[in-house]
Structures are given as structure tokens and as C-alpha cells.
Amino acid sequence: MEVIIQSLFDGALMGCIYALIALGLSLIFGVMNVVNFAHGNFVMLSMYFSFWVASLWGIDAVLTPLITFPLLFIIGMLVYYGIIDRTLKEHYTIQIAVTVGLMTFLGAITQLAWQSRPRALSYSFIQGSIQFGGYTIALSRLISAVISLIIIIGISFFLSKTWPGRAIRATSDDSDAASLMGVDFRKTYALAFGLGSSLTAISGGLLMTFQQVDPTMGLRFGLLSWCILALAGLGSIPGLLISGLIIGIGESLAMSFLGSQS
């Protein structure tokens, strides 16, 4: 019983982070109907970048998003304009194919650059744990979860209150009508893709405070994000959060009972 409740806590905290990852994907899929198979690999790439930046300049993992966020944003925009934009008019298998290709590419180059052995950062100032009613909660997970929630709420505001945010929402509803209102849908798509990708930088940095990264993780994050999206449906951020929690808790429980097989 104690194991279950501990798993519940751990899972819920992870769920918040997963929800943030899924949010990035939701932005991309919801706005331009592009299935980004490479999203999980973007997360993994962010984690590697965080590892690299942190090792190179000795800064804490938590601070790495300051650098990786703009980096991933630029990469996202480049990917959009270079690749995605051209496939918008093509058959849907082409769209799927191109992001599958991107996923494979990212997986392959991270493997080449960092090899198969897992990489981890040794210390973060948010390490340590606290006790809560007899259960142990890792501080890094707690703070990561809180930061994820803050970002999710922040994005929520961005989408409803700011012009670019509302442009994104309008374009996802009806790109023709939106363009009549002065919204350049291609710029909006690029923004959504860039934003969706750069959000992974934040989750990546947070994850590096307590996890390690290896080249196979991309697939795991990708599948998790899609499960969350499938459960939540599109357009609802609270729904995303709830699905994230469910998936996070589910994964945690499964790991406790089945061992770390998957």
C-alpha cells in the first residue's frame, strides 16, 4: 500500500512534466495538423543540449533552458521553414514520412555524437528530498513539476491574452478566416512549431536534474506524449494536465510492479 502511494506521488509529479511535453506537441498538432513524430526526439535532444551546456560551462541543469530554449526555438523554426512548410500541400503519408525521417535523423546523430551510454549531470542545486507524511519526495521532481505547471499556465495565458497566442488559436480553428483577419498563417505555423519545440527545452532541462539521457529515450517520450494527446483530445489544457497525471501515475505504478522493463 505504501508503495502505491509513493508511486502516486512520483507519478503525479512526473505527470506534470509529461503534460508540459505533450503541450508542445499539442500546439503543433492542433494548429497545423502536422503529426510530429520527432517530438519525443526533440525532448531527448534538449536533454543532450542541457547536458552539453551544463558540462561545458559548469552551470546548473535548471539554468540550461535559458540557453536551450532559444536554441530549440530557432531549430524548430528552421525545421518548419526548411521541411514542414513544403510538405503541407502533399499527401498525408508524405507528412508522416518527413517527421519520421526527422525522428530517425535526430536519433541517429545523437547516437553518433554522444554514443549509447547514458549521460547524466552530477549535481543540481535543487537536489535533495523532503519528507511528507512518511513518504519521500525528491526535491528536484517537486520543483520540476511546479515549474512545469507554471509554464503550462503561462502558455495558457499566452494563448488567450496575447496577439500571437490568439493568432495561433484562430489559425488552428480556421486558417482561412484567420488569414482574412490579417494573420499570416505560415508565420503562425512557424511560431507554433518553434514554440512547441522550445517547450521541450524546458522539460529537457528539468528532467536532467534527476534523470539520465540515452539515445533510446526519444521514442519513450514520443509515445507518452501521443498517449496523453489521445486521452486528452485537442484544445483543452486542463484536459492535457489531467491526462498527463494519469499517464504519469500509470507509468509509475507499472514500473513499481513490473520492474524497470519498459
Place this chain on the structure above:
Amino acid sequence: MLSEQILKTSKLTKRFGNLIAVNQVDLEIKKEEIIGLIGPNGAGKTTFFNLITGLETPDEGQVIFKGTNVTTMSPHTICKLGMSRTFQVAKSFTEMSVEEAIRVGAYNRRGEEEVQNKVDWALEFFELEDIRDNKCSDLGLSSLRKVEVARAAATEPELLLLDEVGAGLTAAELLKLMSELKKLNQETKITLCVVEHVMQMVMGLCERIFVLDAGELIAEGIPSEISNNQRVIEAYLGRRSYSESSSTG
């Protein structure tokens, strides 16, 4: 025989959130008729077509086709029963040739031995023989429209629904299409239901006309009755005054 009912909808309703696209529509079409369905933009005509062909499920009401309740049937089953349609935004098979596209329709009732005959019939009937090998993506507008009609006609339907096939055609192309449709109705006894904005086509082709406005059926009758119907005129006012087109149509 001639006055036998082929399609009947009762209280057909479809909502999209707060918008009522089709509102309690009761409509009856008899065999071998040529029916017109008109109304201002957004009146719900295409949604109505979607409902009776099974592409959408109504929230209320029923669709009875040839005596069978087809309300929840899938589109391909309804096609097998004898109903086919064209689309407002031409859904052509861009990578296929004209002949191949028609062949898809012809397979509905024909096996491998006879299908070519049906394809040849359609090509000849709609005068598409010269362009039979052209890719659908290379076609001009009027040919594209004819291919859409030919494709649907090749399924050997008893009821053929045409969604704005006249839009964008020149006067000459329009006349040609109208005569072909009349011929289709007379020779093959297919019942036609035509959604149109081009009044010339509606008035010249249809025996009876239904008028939709904001999802509701507001008028029904023969062309001369409809063109003088006050409610119909009011429905169109502000977009294009109907009295203007009646003098040319």
C-alpha cells in the same frame, strides 16, 4: 410508378455546437424527378447532402431511401443501395486518369469483365473520350465537373445528388451540362437532386424546387411558384436580388 417516392427525410436535424445547420427538414423526392435545392450561402444545403449520403449522422430525424431507413448507414452501403453524389469542392482523384477515376465508380455494380463497358459508356455519354488518359489534376474546370458527374453516374445510382456542379462554368459549358443531365435523367431514369446557385440551371432543369434558409425548409414548389415566393426573395435579398437573375434565367 412515376410518382413513387425514392427519398424521404423527416424532421432531419443537425447541430454543430450552438449552430443548427439543418433544422427539422421534411422533404420528399419522387422517382425520375429532377429536383432543385437552393438557398443562400450557409443555408445548410451541403450539410443536408452529407446527412442523406451518410457522411454525417443527424442528431434527429430519419432518412428513408427506397423504403429503407438509411439514417445511420455508412456511405458505401448507401451507394450500393443506389445513391451517389458529387462534391462542392471537387474531390477529384488527382493522381488518376479520367478513365481510372470513372472506373472506381463503375466497380460499384460491375465485375472485372463488364466494368470496361460501363467506363466506355460513361466516357461516351459525357463526351470525355478525348481526355480519357489525362490526369485529373490536369483538367480544366468544366471537364473536372463532368468527370465528377460521370464518376458518380458510373456507380449506376437511382438517385444522383449534384452539389453545385454549375459554379464557375461559362454560359456555353452550362448549357452543355444541363442538356447532358436532362439526357441522363431521360435515358437512364436516374432521379436527380441538384444543389445550385446558378439560377439559370435550376430554373431550366428542375421540375420542383426546395428552398433552404438557415437550415429550414422555407418553400417548395414548381419554378414559377418559387420565383414569385416572397419569403424566398427576402432570403436572397442583400446577397443577390433574385428578381435580377429571374429576368435572365
Place this chain on the structure above:
Amino acid sequence: MNHKKNQNLENLLLLFFLIIALVAPLIFGSNQYNMLLVTTVLIYGVMATSWNIIGGLAGQVDLASFAYLGLGAFTSGTLLIRFNFTPWIGMILGGLVAVAFALLIGIPLFRFRIKEVWYALTTCALVEILKVIFNMWEEIGGPVERYLPYFSGSLYHMRFGSYVPYYYLILGMLVIALLVNSRISRSKLGFYLKALGEDEAAAEVLGVNTRACKLRALVYYSFLIGVTGAIYANIYGFIHPSFFNGQESIKIAILGIVGGRGITYGPLLAALLLVGTQELLRASLGAEVSGLYLVVYSVILILVVLFKPKGIATFFQYRNKKPAKQEVKKKNVV
């Protein structure tokens, strides 16, 4: 009739290839390493050609080919190991097991309004899930390789001392896969699949039962892969959960798309070029090349998709320019 000219050229090329393929063992026969190499290339050719049925003709991006391969391998292999059951029948059963799993995902996901992407994602997940299951399933799978009984030349057990007989088996599968592709594309099913790939709604109202058609394509594809899986097990002499390889499944899809979706010999062409080159490089540069080659695969996919989305096989096809011009002329007359 450019179509006819096209077909004759393609058939000629294919015939040429098959003749070379038939005599290849006479050249390589003695060198077992090279035999395995060409057999491997052909295996990818069979899988990619089979993939074409679901991915090219039916337009569903399937990322689970190695799931079906593994299922075929494990079915036939386990029957052989435990019950001394001949793989000649075992492979048929392997195919059927693969079909069963395929239908498990296909039946719910091929319903009319469900987006294709969910199928792609689920197949991606299927391979991984099966790998985990077979890893944990101690009786049948488990983490250690299970070896098939060794015979230097037993027809009953389908075990041979040289790779040459296996090579011909795979070549046979390739011919079957090509024939199945060819027959389907020319048949009613082929037209229906093409139509639904273009526009599902339009196809439906023309009488196409889109779901049934996709399921039929899925059955053909998974069965062929399952049977190949049984042969695969016999070639390598063991069965192991690593057969359920997601990465390689994606590669098969890449071959299918790069080669030319829907073109019968397209995926085979891609397999010969890409896998052939990869294996040759591996022979000279060692196993390191796999990681690097994956980069090459993905870059080629992206480039082909962006610049020649119909696939590299289209380099061999004629363009139909003349008839279109006639059409324009007619319009001016009117």
C-alpha cells in the same frame, strides 16, 4: 498509350533483375559471407515490397513490419524447437499469427473517420510492446537466444549447411510479393485503394468500403511478412526478442516511401540501392557504419520526400504531356 510503353520498360527491367538474381549464387555461392549479404538485401526487398501493399497502395504508414516478422519467426521457431514441427507449415501459421495481430490494430483503427496518424503511432508502439512482452515471457522468449536445432541439410526442418537454399527461398518470396502487388494494383481492390488514398469521402460515396479494403491490404501484407519471418528464423538459426526492432521497421517504411509508394518494383529498387550499399559498406568499414548509415537513410528520406515525393522509381517513368495540351486547345475553341 504511354502507359503501355512504361509497363514494358518496367517489366523488362524486372525480368533482367530476376535473371541476375537467379544466377547470383553461381557467382557468390562459395563465399558464405557474401551469400548472407545478398540474402539480407533480398529480405529487405521482400519486406519493403510487401509493405508497399499497406503503405503504398492503401496509404497507411505502417511502422510494425518487424513486429510481424518477429511473430512469424517466433511462431515457426517455437513450434520447431518444442514440437519438431516442420517450418514449411510453421511459416503458414507464422503468417496467420501475424495477421491476427495486424487485425487487432487494424479493425479498430481503420474506421472511416479515424486519422491515419493513429494507425502509424499504434504500429510504432506495437513493435516496442511486443519486444517487451517477448523479453519477459520466459517460456517462449526470454532474454537469451533460443537456438533452432542444427542440421546441415534437412528439408523437413528447413535447415541447410549453406545460405544458398535460403537465398532461393527468399527470392521465391520476393517474386510472390511482387506478383501480389502487381495483381492487386490492377484489380478492383487496387483501384479502390488508390481512390481511398486520394480522398476517403469521395471513395466512400462511390461505393468503396474503405475499412474493408484497408483490412484486406493489411492481411496480405502481414501474412507475407509473417511467412518471411519464419524463413528469417531459420536463416539465423535462432529466435530472440531483438527481432522486434522498431528502428528497422521504420527503415522498411523509408524504403517503401523512397522507392515509390504504390509502384510495384519501387521499394525493391530502394532496397537494392540503400540496403545494398549499407551492407557493402558494413563489409568494408565494420559495424560502426550502421549508426552513420541511419543518418544517411533519414536524410535521403527527407530529401526524396521534399523533392521527389513520388519516389525514385519515377526516374524510370514517362511523363504524359501530350494529352493535356489537347485539352487546352479544346477549351479555346469553345
